[in-house]
Amino acid sequence: MTTPPHSTPSVDASAASTRSTASPVAAAATETPLPLEVRGLRIRHEDRPRWTPDGVDLEVRLGEVVLLLGPSGSGKSTLASALNGLTPQSIPADMQGTVRVAGIGTDHESVGRLSAHVAMVFQDPDAQIVTGTVLDEVCFGPENLLVPAEEVLERAEAALRRVGLWERRDENPDRLSGGGRQRLAIAAALALRAPLIVLDEPTANLDPAGIDEVYAALAELVATGDHALVLIEHNLDAAMQLVDRVLVLDGLGRVAASGPAREVLTERAEELHDLGVWLPESTLAALRLRAAGIHLDPLPLTPADLTRALDAIELPEPRTRVAERERESISAAAEGRANGTAADTVAPPASDLALDVRGLALSRGGVPVLHDVDLALGRGRFLALVGENGAGKTSLLQAIAGVIRAPKGRIRVAGLDPATTDARRLADRIGFVFQNPEHQFIRGTVADELAHGLELRRVDPDEIATRVEAMLARVDLGELRDVHPFLLSGGQKRRLSVGTALITGAEVLALDEPTFGQDRARAAELLDILDDLVAGGTTVIAVTHDLQLVADHASDTAVLAGGRVLAAGETGRILAGDELERAGLRRPPLATALGGLTRHPAWRGLTRMADLP
Amino acid sequence: MSAGSATEVGATTAAAPATAATAATTARFDPYASATDVPRRRFLHHLNPLATVLGPLPAMVLLLFTRSIPQPLAFLALAVLLLLVGAAVAPRRALGLAVAGIAMVALLTASFGFWADPRHAAGTTVLLWIGDYRLLEGSLLTGLATALRLTAVVALTLIGGLTSSGVDLVRALVQHARLPYRIGYTALAAFRFVPRFRYELDVIRAAHRVRGMTGGRGPIAAVRRQFSYVIPLLAGAIRHAERVAHAMDSRAFGAFRTRTERHRIPFRARDVVFIALFWLATAAILLLL
Numbered sequence: 001m002t003t004p005p006h007s008t009p010s011v012d013a014s015a016a017s018t019r020s021t022a023s024p025v026a027a028a029a030t031e032t033p034l035p036l037e038v039r040g041l042r043i044r045h046e047d048r049p050r051w052t053p054d055g056v057d058l059e060v061r062l063g064e065v066v067l068l069l070g071p072s073g074s075g076k077s078t079l080a081s082a083l084n085g086l087t088p089q090s091i092p093a094d095m096q097g098t099v100r101v102a103g104i105g106t107d108h109e110s111v112g113r114l115s116a117h118v119a120m121v122f123q124d125p126d127a128q129i130v131t132g133t134v135l136d137e138v139c140f141g142p143e144n145l146l147v148p149a150e151e152v153l154e155r156a157e158a159a160l161r162r163v164g165l166w167e168r169r170d171e172n173p174d175r176l177s178g179g180g181r182q183r184l185a186i187a188a189a190l191a192l193r194a195p196l197i198v199l200d201e202p203t204a205n206l207d208p209a210g211i212d213e214v215y216a217a218l219a220e221l222v223a224t225g226d227h228a229l230v231l232i233e234h235n236l237d238a239a240m241q242l243v244d245r246v247l248v249l250d251g252l253g254r255v256a257a258s259g260p261a262r263e264v265l266t267e268r269a270e271e272l273h274d275l276g277v278w279l280p281e282s283t284l285a286a287l288r289l290r291a292a293g294i295h296l297d298p299l300p301l302t303p304a305d306l307t308r309a310l311d312a313i314e315l316p317e318p319r320t321r322v323a324e325r326e327r328e329s330i331s332a333a334a335e336g337r338a339n340g341t342a343a344d345t346v347a348p349p350a351s352d353l354a355l356d357v358r359g360l361a362l363s364r365g366g367v368p369v370l371h372d373v374d375l376a377l378g379r380g381r382f383l384a385l386v387g388e389n390g391a392g393k394t395s396l397l398q399a400i401a402g403v404i405r406a407p408k409g410r411i412r413v414a415g416l417d418p419a420t421t422d423a424r425r426l427a428d429r430i431g432f433v434f435q436n437p438e439h440q441f442i443r444g445t446v447a448d449e450l451a452h453g454l455e456l457r458r459v460d461p462d463e464i465a466t467r468v469e470a471m472l473a474r475v476d477l478g479e480l481r482d483v484h485p486f487l488l489s490g491g492q493k494r495r496l497s498v499g500t501a502l503i504t505g506a507e508v509l510a511l512d513e514p515t516f517g518q519d520r521a522r523a524a525e526l527l528d529i530l531d532d533l534v535a536g537g538t539t540v541i542a543v544t545h546d547l548q549l550v551a552d553h554a555s556d557t558a559v560l561a562g563g564r565v566l567a568a569g570e571t572g573r574i575l576a577g578d579e580l581e582r583a584g585l586r587r588p589p590l591a592t593a594l595g596g597l598t599r600h601p602a603w604r605g606l607t608r609m610a611d612l613p
Numbered sequence: 614m615s616a617g618s619a620t621e622v623g624a625t626t627a628a629a630p631a632t633a634a635t636a637a638t639t640a641r642f643d644p645y646a647s648a649t650d651v652p653r654r655r656f657l658h659h660l661n662p663l664a665t666v667l668g669p670l671p672a673m674v675l676l677l678f679t680r681s682i683p684q685p686l687a688f689l690a691l692a693v694l695l696l697l698v699g700a701a702v703a704p705r706r707a708l709g710l711a712v713a714g715i716a717m718v719a720l721l722t723a724s725f726g727f728w729a730d731p732r733h734a735a736g737t738t739v740l741l742w743i744g745d746y747r748l749l750e751g752s753l754l755t756g757l758a759t760a761l762r763l764t765a766v767v768a769l770t771l772i773g774g775l776t777s778s779g780v781d782l783v784r785a786l787v788q789h790a791r792l793p794y795r796i797g798y799t800a801l802a803a804f805r806f807v808p809r810f811r812y813e814l815d816v817i818r819a820a821h822r823v824r825g826m827t828g829g830r831g832p833i834a835a836v837r838r839q840f841s842y843v844i845p846l847l848a849g850a851i852r853h854a855e856r857v858a859h860a861m862d863s864r865a866f867g868a869f870r871t872r873t874e875r876h877r878i879p880f881r882a883r884d885v886v887f888i889a890l891f892w893l894a895t896a897a898i899l900l901l902l
Contacts, residue, residue: 081859112862119863127853127860129805132780132801139875140864144864144866146872174808403819432823436849442824
């Protein structure tokens with residue numbers, strides 16, 4: 001698989017032995033300390049009853065990449081923040097045990113001075129850029145460490161060249177793409193010349209192209225063998241190519257497994273899955289097949305593994321589903337001019353359409369963002385809008401929901417034209433859930449928040465009480481009814497925002513990146529609610545980057561690129577075609593794996609986990 | 614903001630749309646903008662930012678106390694002359710500033726003139742009768758003096774403001790004025806928050822509109838609406854500031870009392886000469902006019 005050749009502990013040992021030839025006697029004493037050594041680490045935040053993590057031991061050598069896994073709440077990020085002393089120095093917490101970076105205890109040195117030995121890369125690219133040019137940004141750390149000016153420049157050039165940003169050194173970091181800014185954060189970490197780099201969800205806020213960029217940069221970095229990496233990442237499909245070892249925490253913050261990545265993930269996959277740890281899609285697919293009596297040994301970790309393993313064995317015919325899905329499929333007249341990709345199905349009568357967009361063009365701040373968009377969607381469907389950042393997905397969604405003004409007569413949603421309908425009447429029919437649910441909260445308690453829309457509409461108080469009660473149960477927030485919305489957890493906030501959008505009886509629900517920056521447990525929770533809604537007849541339209549989510553949940557998909565609809569139609573058909581690649585996206589892991597099969601042509605078009613036996 | 618997918622090293626073409634879009638937003642105010650390729654004869658750009666601030670400073674203080682018309686007029690003329698000769702300002706911007714300056718003088722003269730206590734101008738010519746109200750020539754002159762004072766102060770601040778970047782001023786303060794770098798650079802980092810918060814506020818407004826906050830009319834509803842934006846904005850701001858602080862800590866910010874300065878902002882003989890000449894001119898105007 002992917003274990004890089006340099007990742008053996010012998011790198012470290014040989015480094016030590018070269019030294020020891022000089023003074024063999026002192027060899028044992030002067031052996032280079034490990035980049036990271038954690039012993040019996042327990043952390044408890046001031047207001048929490050439990051210790052998470054609870055009793056972690058970890059050693060990381062040069063050249064190694066260690067992945068931290070665990071369900072949300074297991075303390076992964078807390079552990080990461082303890083590795084450079086941020087916890088407990090800047091983030092107050094009780095801490096027991098020791099953390100040593102390059103032999104120095106994090107309790108003996110300030111966070112700032114420890115940065116010469118451990119560098120951090122965080123999730124939000126915007127929150128870690130502090131200067132005005134790419135070059136200044138990379139120089140910032142070494143300058144603070146009082147590195148002489150010539151060496152600062154030398155380090156900055158080396159770091160920027162490594163991540164491919166040297167040519168853009170004079171630009172304002174704001175002009176870089178999300179992936180570019182995150183590569184800049186990696187360069188800034190490299191310039192500190194710290195042997196250990198800790199990355200806490202470095203790609204959680206990026207689109208697929210950005211994720212690829214960051215992993216390409218990390219792969220080059222790992223190939224040099226000069227660094228030890230500790231990585232927290234939910235997107236295992238991208239990370240698996242780099243990782244040597246994994247450390248798995250359980251829900252209580254205890255170490256559930258620790259060892260070589262392939263060994264732990266393949267031999268204990270079921271156990272980890274039950275813990276709530278997110279596994280690579282290919283491994284999940286293999287687990288599903290195993291339950292159906294198809295055993296793949298060893299378990300695949302990457303799409304390529306899965307393709308190889310499936311091609312090596314006999315497979316039954318997959319469940320045929322294409323025929324029945326085709327029948328209920330919508331008409332989605334994609335921009336047909338290019339090559340007549342107009343949907344081959346007949347459009348249902350207009351009254352059955354939840355959404356009908358014709359010839360929509362839109363500008364924002366003088367910049368055209370949408371051109372000639374045609375899109376139609378039947379009632380009770382789940383439409384995913386996908387595309388790179390800047391493709392116009394969010395603008396289209398906002399125009400549909402009336403958040404931004406669209407030209408008259410171009411959009412009909414739930415029978416209304418958002419351009420000519422006032423906000424309140426429109427909100428009766430279509431609910432909008434913003435990316436950050438906090439932005440939508442207006443009232444002081446969860447129950448008031450739900451009642452707000454009904455009160456504005458002067459609904460009878462008894463009726464309000466009944467409907468709020470029902471919605472509290474539906475989004476599972478009954479016990480938290482008197483809590484301030486801002487005090488809810490991330491997943492709870494998201495569920496509340498969905499509840500507020502639906503309580504006025506909206507028949508269409510529009511969501512902007514509902515799973516962005518969330519872990520998979522929360523994402524799954526939300527998707528269950530959305531699936532229930534769709535089953536109950538609600539139409540869902542969501543902008544998303546998560547293409548496996550699209551494959552598994554969306555009945556229809558529209559691919560946007562450069563403000564145009566490149567293709568739209570039934571999800572299976574879209575994922576089987578080449579429009580995703582043309583739009584700069586990647587096919588989801590399962591579709592990639594199955595699409596590469598040579599021995600089982602009948603399996604090639606499958607894209608959903610649910611299609612597997 | 615991040616439209617292009619610059620996968621390749623120098624994939625500037627892919628990122629071009631994003632660049633164009635952000636350029637429009639940053640053009641308004643960019644504290645990081647640096648004046649590297651300004652021609653030599655535009656000398657104000659090549660002075661230490663401290664000189665362009667310290668030189669006009671006594672004049673500004675003086676203007677707070679003067680009541681005459683010639684003095685502010687002379688300082689205004691001096692500032693405009695210096696800017697015309699020594700500052701590289703795009704013609705459009707220069708025109709805009711000139712129009713704004715004239716409009717400011719006219720507007721302030723009129724309003725101060727109307728509001729000024731007529732007793733101070735007793736005995737001067739009556740220019741206008743409206744019912745009981747009399748506009749005296751003296752009042753208008755007082756208004757003109759006040760307007761010129763304010764405009765001159767603005768023009769004097771522009772000598773530094775138009776010719777040096779915020780970053781360079783902070784660097785100069787740290788290097789020559791013993792400003793602790795932790796304070797200076799934290800202030801600079803805070804500049805980055807402004808566009809983010811502006812964007813965030815737009816999103817919150819849209820979100821509240823969707824929730825049906827448009828309902829109320831009148832000033833009370835408007836105030837309540839503004840207030841309802843504060844909590845989500847603050848919650849986001851505090852979280853963001855905390856993250857930025859952690860990221861800065863993690864990159865050795867504040868680890869030592871000083872830091873390496875790659876960009877020296879030298880304080881040279883010409884800076885001393887500029888300050889001295891400016892102070893001399895200030896004294897001359899004070900004594901002669």
